[in-house]
Amino acid sequence: MYNNEPIFLQPVLQERIWGGQKLRTEYDYEIPSDKTGEAWVISAHPHGPSKIMNGALAGQTLADAWYEHKEIFNKAEDEQGEYPLLVKILDAADDLSVQVHPDDEFARTVENVPYGKTECWYVLSAEEGAELVLGHNAKTQEEFDQMIDRGEWDKLLRGVKVKAGDFVYVPSGTIHAIGKGIVILETQQSSDITYRLYDYDRTDVAGNKRELHLERSTQVTTIPHQDAPVEQMEKVNGDLIEKKLVEEQYFSVYHWQLNGQATCEMTADFLQVSVVEGRAALMIDGKSFDLKKGTHLILPHSVTTYSLEGNAEFIVSHE
Incomplete structure (x- = not known):
């Protein structure tokens, strides 16, 4: 039986084309470069599991604890399934791509992973006038497809201005993008599936555009967009x-x-x-x-x- 100590976790830092330096300047993390976009701060996901920093399990990962010490999480020893949640801090020094995530059923049947991705954001800081993308303006599938084919992104995408302290709920199927100058804490299902719909035609250092996933994006997007009710x-x-x-x-x-x-x-x-x-x-x-x-x-x-x-x-x- 694990004792009553809290389990402190070491963030896993991830470089991103849109990342910056605020994870170092604001949170004192040792970032790998000046384009560090994400700190996976509570994670058992195989793409970046947090390491335990204290106690009897020091040096092990949160995933190790989940599989070997179910009592920590009030789970039965024979209970199946992966750790359900993932918490990140994101520093958007530039706009993130416009993207959408699948639900559990699509993730399991098409991607063969346990979880889709519903997420939510708490805005930690935002520059004056900062804006994110949340949802779209198409009323039908046909209208949605036409706007994409014509490259009418300004017409299709719905912009929302945010400030520190705002909260945004992003169910699977919701088109979204975090905008330049925003730092958020994201709580999400433990999933790393992202379908990229639009990336502003930008290129990496080698001049290559990032891959888009138009077919999958269209398959999983909720049309028409629906604002998810949140009762606080x-x-x-x-x-x-x-x-x-x-x-x-x-x-x-x-x-x-x-x-x-x-x-x-x-x-x-x-x-x-x-x-x-x-x-x-x-x-x-x-x-x-x-x-x-x-x-x-x-x-x-x-x-x-x-x-x-x-x-x-x-x-x-x-x-």
Whole structure:
């Protein structure tokens, strides 16, 4: 049985054509280059599994813990399936490609992977006037196909301006793109399937355009676009304001604002916790753990009660 310590995770840094330097300047991560776009901060995905930094499992990956220590996550030893969620921080120094992700059924039957990709974004920072793509304006499949064939991207794509603190829910089938100057924390299903619909005709250092996936994109896009309803609620627990950002079949995601002290009870199988601002102490069974901006951890199921003290902002999630 794993003890009651939090599991601290080391981010996996990923270079991207659109990446920048904010993962170093804002979060103090050791980035591999000045085009580092993603930090996979809570990940058991084979393309970038997080490494455990402390305790009896130090040096192992989150995937190792998931398969070998099911009690951490309140799962039966014989329970099948892969770790369900993935948390990233993305630094968009340039526009990301316009893309869309499949649902579970399409991912399993066509790509032979366990999960499609529904995701959500909490905007950590955004430059003045920053904009992302969310959805499209086509009313029918025919209109959708015609706009693509004619290259009428400005007409097809729906732009949305965002600022720090905004929340965006992106179900599978939703066309989307994070715009230049935006840093987000993304909570998603543990999937790395992306169908690229449009990439602004840009080229890499060798002069090559990135691959597009027009047929698959068209197959999985929801037409017409539908804004997903999100019902948000707040509750106050001591000096902690807990705001539920979304609760749906794949994940529940919360924003916590701590200004003082609070005692909390574990109600989920396990909690994913990311510190996005400030500093705090986490107390469990008389032991104190330092939390600061850029720290990411899992609270195991064995933790029944814990306390927080300090001034900090968190994004918290669970299945």
